Amino acid sequence: MNPRTMHSIFLKKKRTMVAIAMLSVGSISAQTFSDFSYKGNDKIYTNNPLKENEFYSPILQGCYPDPSITRKGDDYYLVNSSFSMFPGVPIFTSKDLVNWKQVGHVLDRPSQLKVEKGGVSQGIYAPDIKYNKYNDTFYMITTQIAGGIGNMVVKTKDPAKGWSEVQKLNFDGIDPAIFFDDNGKAYIVHNDAPPKGTEQYNGHRVIKIWDYDLEKDQVVAGSDKIIVNGGVDLSQKPIWIEGPHIYKKAGKYFLMCAEGGTGGNHSEVIFMSDSAKGPFVPATNNPILTQRYFPKDRRDKVDWAGHADLVETPDGKYYGVFLAIRPNEKGRVNHGRETFILPVDWSGKYPVFENGLVPMKPKLKLPEGVKNKTGKDGFFPNGNFTYIDKLTDKNLDFRWIAMRGPRENFITSAKNGVKVNPMETNIKALAPVSALFHRLQHEDFETSVSLDYKPKSEKELAGITCYQSERFNYVFGITKKDKDFYIVLERTEKGESKLIASEKITLSKAIKLQVIGERDEHQFNYSLDGKNFKNLGGPVSGDILSTDVAGGFTGSLIGLYSTSSNDIKP
Structure with a gap:
């Protein structure tokens, strides 16, 4: 059935x-x-009206954190954390990265989502969505902090037509992501605690990788390996290395992670390797995205930027989606962590978020040939x-x-x-x-x-x-x-x-x-x-x-x- x-x-x-x-x-x-x-009445939008060639970021306003993105052909798909909300994991689709439609939720049945007794911030953490061209299948992997489930995966041939039942995965930790290599092999990376007795400070975490058996939909026992210990520089005691994703470009493997905790020190960092299983060497220009270095009283403030994912367009350009917040005048975060987007420059060795290391602006230039239709024809609205x-x-x-x-x-x-x-x-x-x-x-x-x-x-x-x-x-x-x-x-x-x-x-x-x-x-x-x-x-x-x-x-x-x-x- x-x-x-x-x-x-x-x-x-x-x-x-x-x-x-x-x-x-x-x-x-x-x-x-x-x-x-x-009705929204935010001054950031009345003070920054759109020109014909512009659109607003965040692309998803309100509580749409931890975005992950993938592409099949001309269609992009994006998912977010949903915690104890039901149904879980909202899923959006777009053909141009500007105009988005919600096509449903990944976890829309009680058999998939066991959050009946969970606090509002339990449940579904940091989903990752990826398309595997070798078997024409979409995978959504996440951590469900409820119902004794833990790390899990579901899959489908069509993201708008329902997803499979949950397959529990045999490893601890959080923030799993799946990577499909161009030789057909699959891997899972995730955040975990350091080996027992080696924790050096509060917030010390590691990134692990496992081989993934696509026939059994399960990690291969004993294949796990730590590929990052602590973060970019362990001597600096970096905290909460998490939200990992692996990408491959020009024969090299790139591991991108959030670092610094989901708060004022949040950032995105990048590592490179000749092999999917490392060793991964951090870039010298890390972080590649953050808002932590700027005056607290800056105008149109965006903060806490990080927990990102990259996608390549059909013409070889890159964009990154990520979470950030826009606090009010008293520093309150009432509408939560939102989904932002920026173009990514990957003309050099490492990807860098364009204008992701300066105070962010509320408007971006539309990609070439794209019209802003947000709020029309069923597309999700943004702005006021x-x-x-x-x-x-x-x-x-x-x-x-x-x-x-x-x-x-x-x-x-x-x-x-x-x-x-x-x-x-x-x-x-x-x-x-x-x-x-x-x-x-x-x-x-x-x-x-x-x-x-x-x-x-x-x-x-x-x-x-x-x-x-x-x-x-x-x-x-x-x-x-x-x-x-x-x-x-x-x-x-x-x-x-x-x-x-x-x-x-x-x-x-x-x-x-x-x-x-x-x-x-x-x-x-x-x-x-x-x-x-x-x-x-x-x-x-x-x-x-x-x-x-x-x-x-x-x-x-x-x-x-x-x-x-x-x-x-x-």
Whole structure:
């Protein structure tokens, strides 16, 4: 049975289960979300309008970290880390490296993704996607920190039509990547701990390589070898050598890795060898990409650049995708680590990211003959865009995701919107929650949704959540106390919740909920007539939605949320 058929059967079963569940919960209030709107207002885009021959980088705004890229013919494919988001590993395609369409997710079935009990920053780390021309097959290899899986691989003939079941791989460590040599051999490289008793300092890691058996889809036992110890210069105590990729050019093998940790010291470094299994010698001009050397108060700041992957175009040019962040004026990282792109100059011995060693600019020149179509004809938008979704389509847009379990477990399509059927978990649970999430993609934004809902008890709540994790979030929604309806705003920090404000309201028709973010403040507003908005709780800090406060590896998410285990008391 092919993966597409398996996925179709899975969805039908899920819809049946949801329908049965809905028949048995007649005491739960019906609620419908509709007319979702999201608008970005970032000054970096208004101050840097595009000319006809330009496009913006990042190419994927918001929480799309750890990019990996490959090409088959004229088609490029790109994947990102997804942690405990479900489905996992978003996959995009492009023919020109500028205009990208999401074609789905690599891990879209519970049999592939075991993140039910994972924290928001567990799950899927650093996926690598590569096309093997010798067997016309795509491979996606990654580390799943959940469900006892560890390092794993899936594969497909067509990235848009479903992927195989998971094959567990027999090695420890993280960040595996696969390399197909031009003699048909395959290898896996990955980050690992140094041999027991040889660790010299905190953050000391090594890069290992294994032979890979393409028939068995497994590493060859005993073939492992350390090819980098510590990093470029062990005497300097480099930390977190990781995210390795091997490339071959002009008969030489090149190993590219991230070094310095995913933070202010992040960078990309390169090594060269005559053999896939080393020895690998570092370039004298390392790093080849970083933003760590520049004034903290620089304009249009991009930081934390690294964790890159290279791709060759059909005409022999090179580009590199990588993660970086754009902090707000207070240094907050609310929209997380994003996917950037730069042309790569490989005219010399080693590749170097063009303008990757100077403060990065928000705009790049379009490749020759390419038109910027982002935001049109189904291409993913960037810059300051508006995304409107009536939420009435039976198949929701791929950008709508869940946390720790399939969205089909709790949503029901309707003519007037989508029902988010409440689970007996609330937003603070280390479990699947009934919330449809959309990534925050701007520093300054405005989002709204209509909610048709009348809770029947104090245990019921529906509304919007601004979610960084189960321990750091805001909930803005409607609940009940005695015979009255209330709108509430709660802030959860380090797992401790505090009611910011509540107001008694009269519900005669759908209520409109709105969140406005500006710099480092959020305002939560509501309208009972669809026109006039009233604020609840005044401006509140967006600090808890930032990586530097909440920790972890994700960006902030905006969720359409419902629960039958509400604990917010007006």
